[in-house]
Each structure stands twice: as C-alpha cells, then as structure tokens.
Amino acid sequence: MSGGATLDIEELTRRVTEIFALAGLTPLQAETVAGVIVAGERDNCKSHGIYRIDGCLRTLAAGKVEPKAEPVLTDDGSSIIRVDAKGAYSPAAFAIGAPVLAERAKQQGLAALVINTCTHFSALWPEVEALNDMGLAAIAMCPSYSAVAPSGGTAPLLGTNPFAFGWPRPSQPPYVFDFATSIVARGEIELHRRAGDPLPEGWAIDAEGQPTTDPEAALDGAMLPFGGHKGSAISTMIELLAGAMIGDLTSPEALDYLGSTEILPRHGELILAFSPERFAAGRGDPFGRAEKMLDAIAGQGARLPSQRRFAARKISLSEGISLTGEEMASLDALRDTAARIGQKT
Amino acid sequence: MSGGATLDIEELTRRVTEIFALAGLTPLQAETVAGVIVAGERDNCKSHGIYRIDGCLRTLAAGKVEPKAEPVLTDDGSSIIRVDAKGAYSPAAFAIGAPVLAERAKQQGLAALVINTCTHFSALWPEVEALNDMGLAAIAMCPSYSAVAPSGGTAPLLGTNPFAFGWPRPSQPPYVFDFATSIVARGEIELHRRAGDPLPEGWAIDAEGQPTTDPEAALDGAMLPFGGHKGSAISTMIELLAGAMIGDLTSPEALDYLGSTEILPRHGELILAFSPERFAAGRGDPFGRAEKMLDAIAGQGARLPSQRRFAARKISLSEGISLTGEEMASLDALRDTAARIGQKT
Numbered sequence: 001m002s003g004g005a006t007l008d009i010e011e012l013t014r015r016v017t018e019i020f021a022l023a024g025l026t027p028l029q030a031e032t033v034a035g036v037i038v039a040g041e042r043d044n045c046k047s048h049g050i051y052r053i054d055g056c057l058r059t060l061a062a063g064k065v066e067p068k069a070e071p072v073l074t075d076d077g078s079s080i081i082r083v084d085a086k087g088a089y090s091p092a093a094f095a096i097g098a099p100v101l102a103e104r105a106k107q108q109g110l111a112a113l114v115i116n117t118c119t120h121f122s123a124l125w126p127e128v129e130a131l132n133d134m135g136l137a138a139i140a141m142c143p144s145y146s147a148v149a150p151s152g153g154t155a156p157l158l159g160t161n162p163f164a165f166g167w168p169r170p171s172q173p174p175y176v177f178d179f180a181t182s183i184v185a186r187g188e189i190e191l192h193r194r195a196g197d198p199l200p201e202g203w204a205i206d207a208e209g210q211p212t213t214d215p216e217a218a219l220d221g222a223m224l225p226f227g228g229h230k231g232s233a234i235s236t237m238i239e240l241l242a243g244a245m246i247g248d249l250t251s252p253e254a255l256d257y258l259g260s261t262e263i264l265p266r267h268g269e270l271i272l273a274f275s276p277e278r279f280a281a282g283r284g285d286p287f288g289r290a291e292k293m294l295d296a297i298a299g300q301g302a303r304l305p306s307q308r309r310f311a312a313r314k315i316s317l318s319e320g321i322s323l324t325g326e327e328m329a330s331l332d333a334l335r336d337t338a339a340r341i342g343q344k345t
Numbered sequence: 346m347s348g349g350a351t352l353d354i355e356e357l358t359r360r361v362t363e364i365f366a367l368a369g370l371t372p373l374q375a376e377t378v379a380g381v382i383v384a385g386e387r388d389n390c391k392s393h394g395i396y397r398i399d400g401c402l403r404t405l406a407a408g409k410v411e412p413k414a415e416p417v418l419t420d421d422g423s424s425i426i427r428v429d430a431k432g433a434y435s436p437a438a439f440a441i442g443a444p445v446l447a448e449r450a451k452q453q454g455l456a457a458l459v460i461n462t463c464t465h466f467s468a469l470w471p472e473v474e475a476l477n478d479m480g481l482a483a484i485a486m487c488p489s490y491s492a493v494a495p496s497g498g499t500a501p502l503l504g505t506n507p508f509a510f511g512w513p514r515p516s517q518p519p520y521v522f523d524f525a526t527s528i529v530a531r532g533e534i535e536l537h538r539r540a541g542d543p544l545p546e547g548w549a550i551d552a553e554g555q556p557t558t559d560p561e562a563a564l565d566g567a568m569l570p571f572g573g574h575k576g577s578a579i580s581t582m583i584e585l586l587a588g589a590m591i592g593d594l595t596s597p598e599a600l601d602y603l604g605s606t607e608i609l610p611r612h613g614e615l616i617l618a619f620s621p622e623r624f625a626a627g628r629g630d631p632f633g634r635a636e637k638m639l640d641a642i643a644g645q646g647a648r649l650p651s652q653r654r655f656a657a658r659k660i661s662l663s664e665g666i667s668l669t670g671e672e673m674a675s676l677d678a679l680r681d682t683a684a685r686i687g688q689k690t
Contacts, residue, residue, distance in 0.1 A: 078454045079456065080453075080454040080455060080623060080624060108423050108425075109423045109457070110455060110456070110457050114624060150642045152645075153642065153647035157645065167582075167585050177582075226575050227571045227572025230571050231572055231575070232647070233510070233650050234579075239638050240512050241482065245482060245625060245631045245635075246625065246631075247628020252638070272455075274590065278423065279425060279592070280591065281427065281592060283461065283593070289589035289592075289595065289598075290590075293581070293585065297495045297498065301498065302494075302497035303574075305574065
C-alpha cells in the first residue's frame, strides 16, 4: 500500500468532518465528533483516532444513534446542568453543556454536567482538557457496556468505565489522566486480536470464567478490573454515579439495549468541574502548590500521565499528522461508506 | 494476660470518650474522636479501632493537635461549605460541617465540604456513611504524609491518600468502599512489623528504591501505589484536589510540617455530597436501578466491599464488642497516659 501523507490538523479535520456530514450527521454532531477523533490522531492516541470512524458509521448504519438529533440543555439554576443528547453522539452534548458548566462552576465553586442518552465512543480527556483550558479542574466518568467481571466474579457485568481527571497548569499542558477501569482499554484487546498477538497474563477471563491470553476468548469472556478489588470498586462507583444516579443506563442495561458489543454504547456521562480559586478561598495559590507537587513527581523520574500524548501533539501541531497509505485509503473507503449510509438516512 | 471482656457500644464509647476528655480535648472533640474509634472497633476494623488511641495521644503530647480548638464553619451560600478545624481532630470538623453540607447538597444537587487544618487519623467510611444515612451519595478523600513512591519513582512522596465512596441502599447498609491508594494501608505494614511477619512481594521499596519484603525497610523506604500508574494517578489527583486546591498541605508538606511519620498528619479533606434524587430528576428511581447493579455483582459471587464490616457490626450491636485482656489493659494504660497529658495541657 502506498500513498502515505502528512496532513495538517485543519485538513484532517475537514476530511473527517466531511465523512460524518456525508453520513447524515448534523453540522454540530459532525464537527464535534470529528474534533475528538482528530484530537486522538493528533496526540498519536491511535485507539481513539480515525480507527474509531468505522465503529461510528456501523452504529449509525444499525440505527443506534440519532444523526439528526439536537441535544437539549436544561438549567434550573442548581449545581447540576443537564444535556439530553437525544441519542446524538456525546461530543455534541458536551459542546452545548460545557460553557454553562464552566460558568456555574466559577459562580458556585463546584458544578456537574449530566449528559443523558448519548452514544459514546470518545476518550474523556478532550472534555477534561477543555475545562482545564477554562481554568477549572475536572473529573469525568461514564459506564460503557458489560465487558469486565467484577473482582471475584466470573462474567462480564461492569463496563470498561473510563475515569478521567484534569488539572490546569500554568504555561504548559494540564495534568491529565484518562484510563479505563478495566486493566486495559477494550481497544487494546481489539488491537491484539487484529495483530494476532496473545494477551499478557491477568488481563482477561474466558466464557467459563478461567484466565486466558487469547484475545478472541477474552472478547467472548470478560476483561478484569485494574488494581483488583479497588479498581472494581471504582468501576462500580461509576456505574452508580454516572448510570443509576443520573437516570441513565448502567453497563449491563446498555448491553441489553444494544444486544451487541459491536455497536457503540448508549448511556450517560457525569462531569464535575471545580474552581480552584473558589476552593482555595485565598489560602495561597492552588496552582503554585500543585506545581510543587507535580515537579516533585517528575523529579523522581516518574512520568506524569499524558506526557506521551502531549509530545506527539507538539509534533503534530508543528509538522502535521502523518498517516500511512493504508490509513489514507481507509479514509477514502470510509467516505464512500458514509455517503452510502447518508443516502439511506 | 487475663481479663478479656465484652462491652456494649455505649460502655466502650464512654471509656474512650473519657480517655480523650482526660487528655484535655473539648467535649465535641472527645465525643467525635471516640465515635470513629468505637465505630472501627464495632466493625472489627482493628486498624482504625482502639489501636489508634495511642497515636492520637502521642500527637497530643507532641503538641501537634489543638485539643481546645473549636472548628469554625464558613458558608457563603455557594456549593462549598468550609470548616476550619483550627488544628482539631477532623471528626469534630466533620460533625459541624456535615449537616450544612447535606442541606446544601439536597438544595443544589451537589455540594462540597472542605475541612482545613485538621489532624487526621480516622477512616473515611464513618463520614460517607453518615451522609448515606441522610440519603446522599458521597465521596471523601484526603492526603496524608509522604509514604508512597509515585509509579516509576524511587522515594516516598505521595501519601497513602484514602479514597472513599458511599451509596445509600434501601433497608440495608450502604454500598461503601474506603481504601488507601497505596497497595495497602500503612497500618497493615505496622501490623506486619509488630507481628514480625514479612510483607508480600510488591508492597514496598526500600530506602534505595529497591523492592523489599522487610516491614522495617519498607517503613524506611516507600510503599507502592495500588494498580500501578492508575492508582498513582488517583493518588496524585487526591494531592491536587484535597491538598493544593483547598489551600491545604499536600503529603510532602504535611511531612515537612511534622518532621516525622510517628505523629498523625495535619492537612485538609475534601468531601463531595450528591443528591441522587436531584441528579435523577425524575428519570426513574436511582436507588432501584442501583440495587439491580449491586445485586448482579453479588449474584456472581463477587463480594461487595464492607460486607465483612457490616457483618461484624451486626454482631457487635446484638452481642457487644469483645476485647482481649491485653486490649482491656491497654485501655486502662491509655487512660493513665491521657490523664498525665491532660495535666500538662
């Protein structure tokens, strides 16, 4: 396969947005979905880059996402801002809710954004980073669909349930982590399957609840939580707070709704935004104190999370995003697929 | 050693409260400190039971806690309630802040309690459970003092930084977890040291940053975070949110302040309270949805966290708390120590 190319971010954004527009998404949905996918590619975070387009289109073709939906914001003046995505992809809902969330967090010190009934595929770090850019600390979490056995359990029940946190840093990218509460992201198992590589020990159990290193068997069985019973507990917290509490689907309910893990999950999301100035209330400079802590971690030679992403971003911003011939061809093929889907919707 | 006894909760509470009153604590501090210690003993959570009295008294004798301090609440009507503990033990500050936090969370949907400048020794589960009893979900977290190396690091920097979550359940104890973000609680290493038992592999590094199973070497070196880089990231989040953000000491700052890990740490604490009714906003019954999830976990044979505690509690409530002769003698000795300390304060 030949034809690799280096695209600048605007050009890749244009191409990916066009794919989703052709597929029938509203301009807001197409732009915001393309935004998070290009951000993934920009940061060399391949499992959330253009690799995700195919799943988005399959979910659309299956009628499990609403391409024409316009998310609706409800604000009753409390600490909770709600956006009903009406079945749209989550980034559109976040785009509508984030400015109101940020304003409320600055006003009240602390506020939450609840997103309901969205189709979800994106990493959470673009969202926490967007809030960090507004000077806020943020936590984001959501269920997914049953793929992980609880600690001590035997079958998929919990989702891979990502948990993300971001803290704004002066004059440099934020402190950000975003991880699956499974021992790895589901995408990692997929990548092993595609590559024909066995899984490391301890990642998964098979359909009989026995340990396995076979990616196919793992996809038929269950992944395991990170950190044993502690990771399992955090994943359960996410089911409760970002599922049951916000009146939206838990991971088993999302799987029941879809009937398949081949399609992107529909559920809700919970985002908390904190104003460090309001929390510090004049007791010193919270950002300066944080820098001392973060510098001390890095000073031991311990890597801060997301540094690999930020290094890749720096290169992408100055030199563009390099795609292989295979990736360029896949963009063309996805464009054709999107056009066919768009004609039917 | 003879003289073991079974005390009912009121009698043990009376004895422990008396110890702290003799040591010179205000009635509020003595009652609330005794409350969490007796709760630990009641739940057979020995590392937070009467074992803790000695550390509390040592910290008092060292002049690192303010026995006469009356915590001061500040409420500006925002989503943040603050209590300045003024150097008192944290349970007194929580007792003053919790009712206001609960009221604000019910009104606004979400609220935070910031406790500043407290001396901290207690588990966090008594606090999240108290909020669960008021119908709220809750998260609590705090730094401690440098004892844990960040993932990839070589020396103590992070605290054992506990993270707790509780969710109210109808007609039964809440779903509660409360764990150190170190691979084990520091108290576990202490208990191994006292018993002369080696540590399991993977718990700690020595002063040279090398793996060790020697409890003494571990106490001179560093514990490791749970769950590798993910647990390390959560622990760092706790330093930022419940240290830097709230204008209070991070774990290395707390250690600098004390100059020793023999004394209980002084720092702040962050507690978030969520009203499930407000978050659900009529989208079904959040408590009923949660029960389905929790029943499914238990239905796989996976144990929910805190079940061992709740089973012990049930026995303690009906049969009383059994203490060994050694424990009964230690209560008498602690009473004498407290009286001596009280004469000096």
